[in-house]
Amino acid sequence: MEKKLKVAIVHDWFTVDGGAEKVCREIINMYPSADIFSLIDFLSDTDRATILNGKKSNTSIIQKFPFAKKYYRYYLPWFPYAIEQIDLTHYDLIISSSYAVAKGVLTHSNQIHVCYCHSPMRYLWDLYFSYIPKTKWSNFPLAYFMRHYISKLRQWDVISSNRVDTFVANSENIAKRIKKVYRRDSIVVYPPLFTDKFKLVTQKEDYYVSASRLVPYKKVELAIQAFKKLPGKRLKVIGDGPELVKLKQLAKGSKNIEILGYLEQADFSRVLGNAKAFINSSYEDFGIAPVEAQACGTPVIAYAKGGVLETTLENKTAIYFYEQTPEAIIKAIDQFELTNLWAPEAIHKYATSFNNERFAREFTKVINQCLKDHS
Numbered sequence: 001m002e003k004k005l006k007v008a009i010v011h012d013w014f015t016v017d018g019g020a021e022k023v024c025r026e027i028i029n030m031y032p033s034a035d036i037f038s039l040i041d042f043l044s045d046t047d048r049a050t051i052l053n054g055k056k057s058n059t060s061i062i063q064k065f066p067f068a069k070k071y072y073r074y075y076l077p078w079f080p081y082a083i084e085q086i087d088l089t090h091y092d093l094i095i096s097s098s099y100a101v102a103k104g105v106l107t108h109s110n111q112i113h114v115c116y117c118h119s120p121m122r123y124l125w126d127l128y129f130s131y132i133p134k135t136k137w138s139n140f141p142l143a144y145f146m147r148h149y150i151s152k153l154r155q156w157d158v159i160s161s162n163r164v165d166t167f168v169a170n171s172e173n174i175a176k177r178i179k180k181v182y183r184r185d186s187i188v189v190y191p192p193l194f195t196d197k198f199k200l201v202t203q204k205e206d207y208y209v210s211a212s213r214l215v216p217y218k219k220v221e222l223a224i225q226a227f228k229k230l231p232g233k234r235l236k237v238i239g240d241g242p243e244l245v246k247l248k249q250l251a252k253g254s255k256n257i258e259i260l261g262y263l264e265q266a267d268f269s270r271v272l273g274n275a276k277a278f279i280n281s282s283y284e285d286f287g288i289a290p291v292e293a294q295a296c297g298t299p300v301i302a303y304a305k306g307g308v309l310e311t312t313l314e315n316k317t318a319i320y321f322y323e324q325t326p327e328a329i330i331k332a333i334d335q336f337e338l339t340n341l342w343a344p345e346a347i348h349k350y351a352t353s354f355n356n357e358r359f360a361r362e363f364t365k366v367i368n369q370c371l372k373d374h375s
Contacts, residue, residue: 005371007034008091010083012100013072014041016240016262017051018213019191019288020118023170024097025051026192026356027116030364031095037086039079039101042069046264060086073242077149080104080156093367096164099285104160112374114367115164116189119174119285120181124154127217158182166370168363170286171307177285189363190310191288192356197265198295200348201273207234208333209275209298211268211289212282214241219303219324221250222281226326226333228254233333235279236271238263272296277336281329284308290318294351297344301332311354315339317347 009031011024028036028051036057048054060082062068062075075082083101088094094111096102099118107113123131128150158181161167167186169175175186208227212218220237224247227235233256237247240262251257263271272278273296280290280300286307290300294317302308304320312318319339321332 005092006090007031007093007095008037008088009034010037010086010088010094010096010098010102010105011057012098012102013039014043014047014051014057015069015072016043016213017047019286020097020099021047021051022194022288023116023118023191023359026359027095027097027363028052030360034095035091037088037105039063039082040068040072050265058086076153080153080160093371095367101160103164104156105163107163112166112370113164114166114168114370116168116170116363117174117178117186118170120177121153121157122217122285124150124157125181126177130217165374166366168366171310173307173310174285187366189359189366190354191286192359193288193291193295193351193354195295195352195355198269198292198351199273200295200297200344202297202344204276204298204344205274207236207275208277208279208301209236209238209271209293210279210281211238211272211293212280214239214243214247216243217282218243219281219283220247222324222326222329223279224251224254224257226329227257229326229330230333231256234258236260236275238268238271269296272298277301277333279329280308281324282306283324287311291351291354294347297348299336299342299347301329301336313350315341317350 038057039060040063041057041059062082065075079101083104084106086105088105094113096115098115100121103115161182167178167184169178169186169188170191172188175188178184178186210220210223236258238260248259251259272293275298278293278298278300280302283306290308291311293300300312300318302318302320303324304322314320319332319336321328
């Protein structure tokens with residue numbers, strides 16, 4: 001009788017239902033009996049039911065650190081140690097869902113470790129100078145310590161990549177980044193779109209929408225700055241994160257800009273679907289939100305770099321701008337409004353090619369090949 005595989009799924013942290021968590025949710029659905037591990041787990045009951053099917057993940061020591069729920073990022077120096085203390089000795093297959101340290105779990109020679117990589121840690125590599133800006137505080141001892149520590153963390157990041165047997169990248173964009181940082185080849189499997197959550201809307205209302213985690217590299221402030229110069233056009237901003245207060249302050253006094261914060265799925269889909277266009281001002285690794293917008297028949301106005309070039313079609317489902325400036329966004333909006341060729345039905349049909357059935361099929365193929373190669 002063939003032995004049943006014992007599977008562990010490792011995710012960096014569970015705090016909100018973001019793009020990486022949607023991928024992790026589908027992997028969990030594929031392996032419902034798997035045990036789940038993470039650095040921390042502070043999901044709401046609603047998000048827990050959606051992502052983890054009501055389960056709780058097995059967490060690291062950081063879960064019990066003071067103020068970890070809100071300030072877990074401040075414990076970055078502890079992340080490598082904490083992830084290495086997760087004991088996976090008795091599992092046959094480890095699947096990590098990683099954009100930080102999940103890929104760094106310790107494994108032995110009789111285990112298979114497949115990493116679905118959303119991106120190498122961006123604040124260590126391509127976005128380092130965005131996260132550690134040169135300011136009047138740059139010479140403080142803490143700033144020196146952080147720069148020195150991040151240099152050490154880069155070494156750990158590269159070394160720990162050798163613990164992975166097979167890398168799966170979420171886009172060709174990330175496959176190139178994995179090759180650059182880790183010198184490893186990877187297999188591209190695009191993230192899943194849950195098409196039943198996003199309905200086609202053909203009659204659009206007169207507003208634009210942005211949706212993302214509110215973190216620095218998402219550049220949501222560019223969209224807000226653009227619409228502050230366009231008082232006759234409306235913008236709705238969906239999302240939560242450490243930039244929320246800053247962005248609310250930036251939008252203060254602009255009656256045409258609404259900061260909606262986090263929305264439950266039904267409200268999120270409704271606001272996305274009724275919008276005349278989706279604004280994406282960041283350099284996305286893959287970018288699930290633009291795909292979700294297209295699934296509603298909503299065209300995209302996007303910064304022409306990164307994963308969005310793989311998930312949209314210029315002048316068919318999207319218009320691009322080529323500089324991350326408010327002026328470039330304004331110019332793209334003007335171009336969009338002069339174009340009357342947008343067909344919501346065709347945009348919706350294109351987006352549904354990124355469905356979760358396709359993801360499950362392609363990811364299962366990767367896992368089966370790894371098991372075959374290891375046998």
